[in-house]
Amino acid sequence: MHKRTTLRGLAAATLTLGFGLAGQTASAADTGPIKIGLVLPMTGQQASTGRQIDAAVKLYMAQNNPVIAGRKVEVIVKDDASTPDQTRRLAQELVVNDKVVALAGFGITPSAMATAPIATQSKTPMVVMAAATSSITEASPYILRTSFTLPQAAVGIAEWAAKNGIKKVVTLVADYGPGNDAEKYFADRFLLNSGQVLEKLRTPLRSPDFAPVLQKVRDAKPDALFVFLPSGQGAQFMKQFAERGLDKAGIRLIGTGDITDDDQLNDMGDVALGVVTAHHYAASHKSAVNQKFVEAFKKANNGMRPNFMAVGGYDGMRVIYNALNTTKGAGGEALLAAMVAHPVLVNRPIVATPRGVRLCRPSERTLDLLDKWPPGPFAKESGELIIDASGQRVA
Numbered sequence: 598m599h600k601r602t603t604l605r606g607l608a609a610a611t612l613t614l615g616f617g618l619a620g621q622t623a624s625a626a627d628t629g630p631i632k633i634g635l636v637l638p639m640t641g642q643q644a645s646t647g648r649q650i651d652a653a654v655k656l657y658m659a660q661n662n663p664v665i666a667g668r669k670v671e672v673i674v675k676d677d678a679s680t681p682d683q684t685r686r687l688a689q690e691l692v693v694n695d696k697v698v699a700l701a702g703f704g705i706t707p708s709a710m711a712t713a714p715i716a717t718q719s720k721t722p723m724v725v726m727a728a729a730t731s732s733i734t735e736a737s738p739y740i741l742r743t744s745f746t747l748p749q750a751a752v753g754i755a756e757w758a759a760k761n762g763i764k765k766v767v768t769l770v771a772d773y774g775p776g777n778d779a780e781k782y783f784a785d786r787f788l789l790n791s792g793q794v795l796e797k798l799r800t801p802l803r804s805p806d807f808a809p810v811l812q813k814v815r816d817a818k819p820d821a822l823f824v825f826l827p828s829g830q831g832a833q834f835m836k837q838f839a840e841r842g843l844d845k846a847g848i849r850l851i852g853t854g855d856i857t858d859d860d861q862l863n864d865m866g867d868v869a870l871g872v873v874t875a876h877h878y879a880a881s882h883k884s885a886v887n888q889k890f891v892e893a894f895k896k897a898n899n900g901m902r903p904n905f906m907a908v909g910g911y912d913g914m915r916v917i918y919n920a921l922n923t924t925k926g927a928g929g930e931a932l933l934a935a936m937v938a939h940p941v942l943v944n945r946p947i948v949a950t951p952r953g954v955r956l957c958r959p960s961e962r963t964l965d966l967l968d969k970w971p972p973g974p975f976a977k978e979s980g981e982l983i984i985d986a987s988g989q990r991v992a
C-alpha cells in the first residue's frame with residue numbers, strides 16, 4: 598500500500614516536472630505558430646468520428662483566417678484509435694513537446710476521462726468535441742464541451758414515446774458511460790410517464806454482437822426497443838434488427854440520434870424509415886445557418902454529409918478561435934477564462950426554431966421559443982418543476 602502511494606506520488610511529480618519545463622519555454626515560442634492539439638480516433642471502430650471532426654475543423658480554419666495576433670494557427674492531429682492510454686500519452690506529448698495552448702477532440706468518454714488529469718496538471722483548456730457522458734465536465738476544471746450529453750437526448754425520446762402510445766419498452770445500450778446515462782435517463786423519464794421498462798440490455802463497446810440481445814428483445818415482445826450505441830455502430834445494428842425480423846414483428850425502434858447518424862444514414866436501408874430518435878442535431882435541419890454549413894461541408898469533402906460529431910468539432914474550433922483572439926494567442930487560465938466568458942457554444946445552450954434563436958440558459962428559457970408547451974407536470978433533468986400539473990409555468 599505504502600509502496601503504491603509512493604509510486605503514484607513519483608508519477609505525479611514527473612508529470613508536474615514535465616509541464617513545468619513546458620511552461621518555462623513557452624515564452625520562447627510566442628512568435629511561432631499557435632498550436633492546438635487535436636486527438637481523435639482516425640482509425641478503428643470510431644474512425645467516422647475522427648473523419649467528421651477533422652473535416653469540420655479544417656472547414657472552420659478554411660473559412661476563418663488562421664492567423665491570430667500575427668501568428669499562424671496550427672492544428673496537430675493525433676490518432677488515438679479510441680484507446681484511452683494512447684489518448685493520454687498523445688495529449689501529454691502535445692502539451693510537453695509541442696506546447697499546444699489547447700487540447701481538443703476526444704471521440705469516446707474513456708479517452709476524455711483519461712486525459713482530464715493532463716489538462717488539470719498542465720492548466721491546458723481541453724475542449725471535448727465528441728464524448729458525451731454527462732459527468733465528463735466534472736473530471737477537470739479545464740474541460741469544456743461542445744458536443745452534447747446523453748440525458749439531453751434520452752429524456753426527449755422518453756417523453757415522445759410516452760405520448761405516442763408506447764407503453765412497454767426494452768432498453769439496449771453500449772455498456773459504458775454514455776450508455777449508463779442513456780439507460781438511466783430514458784428509464785427514469787419513461788417510468789415517470791407511467792411507461793414500463795421490461796428489460797435493460799447491454800452490449801460491449803468493442804466488437805458488439807447484437808444477435809443474442811436481439812433474440813431477447815424479440816422474446817420480451819415490447820412495443821418499442823430504445824437504443825443508444827456510439828456513433829459508427831448504427832448501420833450494423835439496424836441491419837441485424839431487420840435481418841432478425843424485429844421490424845416485421847411490430848417492435849418499433851426508438852433511440853438517441855447516435856443510431857440515426859447522418860454519416861451512416863445512406864447505408865441503413867429501408868429499416869431506418871419509421872425509426873424515431875431525439876438529438877441536438879440533424880443535417881436535415883432547415884435553418885439557413887445549418888443549410889449553409891451542410892453545403893460548405895459537403896463541398897469541401899466530396900459530398901460527405903456532416904453528422905453531429907462534425908458540428909461538435911466546428912463549434913469547438915469556433916470556441917477556441919474566439920478565445921484565442923481575446924487572449925492574443927495566450928493559453929492557460931487566460932484562455933479558459935476567455936472561453937467561459939462567452940459560453941455561446943459550450944454545452945449546447947443555443948436553440949434555433951422558426952420563432953427565433955435564443956441562448957437557452959437556464960434551460961427553461963426554451964419554453965419561450967415553443968408554440969406549444971409539453972403538458973404538465975413537466976420537470977427539468979434535475980427534477981426541478983418548470984410546468985405544474987395545471988399547465989402553469991412555475992420557473
Ligand code: PHB
Binds near residue numbers: 727728828
Ligand atoms: C462517448 O463515448 O461519450 C460517445 C461516443 C459516441 C457517441 C456518443 C457518446 O455517439
